[in-house]
Amino acid sequence: MPPHQENRSYPPVALVTGGARGQGAAHVRTLAESGYSVYACDVLDSAGRDCVRGMQSEGLDVAYQHLDVTSEEDWGQCMELINQAHGCLSTLINNAGVMHVTPVHEESLDAWNQLISINLTGAMLGARAAIPLLEASSRGSIINISSIFGAGGALGYSAYAASKAGLLGFTKCVALELAPRGIRVNAVCPGGVSSPMNALEPSGGVVSETPLGRRAEPTEISHVIEFLASAKASFMTGTEVFVDGGYMAH
């Protein structure tokens, strides 16, 4: 079957890290609504279980699984669970992330290491753990959630921007490595999105530099992810897609 046609185990299976709230929860819902069996993974177990319970009550095929993206052991357990249940994984969404705003002269090594370990190393651990199951799906893809700050800077965002720029380089290299195994790897770079991460941010910040004049709703990012994960994006790998209301057009 040509790669642009659907050739997927049914149901296709997705894993979304940071799936307990914010954009991750929106990605879980959107993928489930389009027919995926979705694992929402997070360290916020109570919020994650509540979120998933609500979707299950609507008939969506979703499950919650505790997963700290910095833990090799957690990744191993999660892949074993999915292997037992489905034998393959269609899509890994490396969405978990944290942010802090600190001028570099005040940055602490612990805070820096923790952010890099979640935002960047977590995506590497996930990709590495998922390769066998992605390959087994024959339509596997990885989507790394970067940011407009992966391509440009902002005052105080050095750790965050370094992690998100790192994800873009990681995406390209892994796309090259995994193309022969039939696994596509792409990045999505959201602009400002309404979520708990930026709830305390002054609304002027990114919005004032966004031509569309507002933050995105999380589902506006989810729809791009749904497309990238689908066979409609079968010739896309090693690239990044900005979903930023025109921010990068400046």
Ligand SMILES: NC(=O)c1ccc[n+]([C@@H]2O[C@H](COP(=O)([O-])OP(=O)(O)OC[C@H]3O[C@@H](n4cnc5c(N)ncnc54)[C@H](O)[C@@H]3O)[C@@H](O)[C@H]2O)c1
């Ligand atoms: N909100 C924005 O404006 C914006 C813009 C661009 C990119 N992003 C990126 O989008 C992604 C989602 O962020 P959001 O806006 O939904 O924020 P959010 O804070 O609501 O969600 C982040 C999720 O990641 C989870 N997480 C944190 N550490 C984890 C760990 N060690 N293991 C597993 N999960 C962990 C959190 O518990 C949370 O559920 C992040 O990668 C973020 O950097 C956000």
